Amino acid sequence: MSKPAPNPLLAIDRATDHVLGSPDARVSLVEYGDFECPSCGQAHAAVKILREHFHDRVAFVFRHFPLREVHPHAELAAEAAEAAGAQGKFWPMHDLLFEHQRHLDAGHFLGHARDLGLDVVRFENEMRDHVYLQRVQEQIAVAEQLRVRATPTFYVNGVFVDVSMGLAHLRDAIDAALANSG
Template identity: 70%
Template sequence: MTAALNAILVPDEATDHILGPADSSITLVEYGDFECPSCAQAHPAVKIMLNHFGRQVRFVFRHFPLREVHPHAEMAAEAAEAAGAQGKFWPFHDLLFTHQHRLGEAHLRDYALQVGLDMARFENEMRDHVYLQRVQEQMQGAAALRVRATPTFYLDGAFVDVSFGLANLQQAIEHAIAKR
């Protein structure tokens, strides 16, 4: 992978949503879509893995809404960014995956209420598409990496194929930790 493509995978504290300490030995980046059934299936498994590996793994979630097949995914990503601006990205992220089949505007409002967002701010930011550019920038980064499907994972800059299940991801993490 070229240096420019590798740079895309470096977490940015200012714009990325990150779980785990900055000094973790391993960085896992996921490009996901809130309306993607495979992402919803991967979500609980990723949470279990992150809990299992603890402070050894830093996790970054980035948006790659597949607009052609998931008509609500981009708006859900914008809503997650609006929640993130109020410090509630992760609880909102979890609600979106839990209620993946209900991602219309009214549902997103309900989720915003559930996580305790300032609703006037949330509604204004959604109406004005304040975070659409950030979502689209993450999509452009994914396109530069040739991401085609979701979820797509990169472990320390290397693509991890999960098309046959997440066991491969867990093995890749275990292997990376063993090498350190």
């Protein structure tokens, strides 16, 4: 039985994607997520453990897919992550947003920006002007082309991994990809 070919829409673009891990990693893990999604919040802790376990052997990418119809604060949270990313602090903001999922509003975003040592005036201006909304919407559009329907949705080396029965499948898929890439 042949393996499905990876989708080119899932290729990592280091110019626009936020990537943790070595640029030379043989395996990529792409997550489409929503900062207000309870399932993404639960997955966040597990993914953090996976990131620590696999370290530089896996390049981890987070892409935005805010489910605006059910999570009214998710899109603005994605913009806050991007605004922090413009100042080199995407991943710390990413973690704070998931750790404080019940407090996704402008006041808390500003507090996080201060805590992270961001240029708060720049952050406030970019948030007010929705400077990063287009980037978020572009990631949503790609997710829709991929037929992403729920969050979190994961891809290992461009191949969808069903985690509906638990995140152990994700670890297994990464282990298999590492074994096949050597």
